[in-house]
Amino acid sequence: MSTLSNSMQLILTLVKTQGQVLKPLESALSYHGLSFTEWLVLHRLSQTSDFTLKRASLASSIGLTASGVTRLLAPMEKVGLVEKATKARDARVSLVRLTKAGQQTYTDATKSIEFGAEKVTNMMNEQQAEQCLGLLSTLHLSAIDATQLD
């Protein structure tokens, strides 16, 4: 019954925590008919100047494959949150644009998810939250670095 290294314990806690944290947020979003990943799509699109992104860029920015994006976006197009557009000079690329309805849904859903986020971080003060964010960012960079040189 040997014990794990500190690194491994950190990662175990990371995984456990994410699982616990995501549940309430998913349920907050379900009221708007969105999954967390779908909300992420709306979020990324709403951050751009023209509400438009290449499918490939969207994919990598939310940590999905191209095919994952295709399958995720299909129903979102069907309900009109998002629409297809084509790029002028390149008929290969397919752009995704947030519709007016999508912008509205994003605004509403974001209120819900942020409310959930507040509740979930309730036991942390502002300073702890900031510190945690900083450390996670470091860990993120470190993980990217480790992935590069394999």
Place this chain on the structure above:
Amino acid sequence: MSTLSNSMQLILTLVKTQGQVLKPLESALSYHGLSFTEWLVLHRLSQTSDFTLKRASLASSIGLTASGVTRLLAPMEKVGLVEKATKARDARVSLVRLTKAGQQTYTDATKSIEFGAEKVTNMMNEQQAEQCLGLLSTLHLSAIDATQLD
């Protein structure tokens, strides 16, 4: 293009980081024919005094449903990492026990995953890792707390 609350940014970073961190570990484990979740099963079992756990306890301890456990364990039994046992006084419960082979695989795989974990946390010093672990634990408790009162 309004910006997100600190809580929400923390959670976004948490999710992004976990995704990045898990990739190298999964690939380290794949050498032993294990997924991260399967390694978790071996880990939980190896922590018990008699290498045995109720399926339901195992489920909740690794954050899966009962049916998830059934489906996860089936192939692991087939390759002999784990075996079924029955409880004396209660024919409903089905116990899972780590076999000798499973113990060996756990020992080997744990070396690999811990090596991966070291690499992934490479850019953090010991103090940062500990601090991060502490803050994540707080967040975890906070999230559990938030889930209770919904």
Place this chain on the structure above:
DNA sequence: GCATGATGCTTGATCACTCAAGCTTTTGTC
């Protein structure tokens, strides 16, 4: 001592994603 309900697990259907293969369009080379 027997119906009622609770507990523990499995099964069928479905979902969200991945990978590999394929199709179309563009780019670069000669």
Place this chain on the structure above:
DNA sequence: GACAAAAGCTTGAGTGATCAAGCATCATGC
């Protein structure tokens, strides 16, 4: 300016999980 290679997306097959329903087994009240 034709043709191989690359880029961008979609599709078919498979994986890992979920939920809801079902089947045993155990516990309780009368």
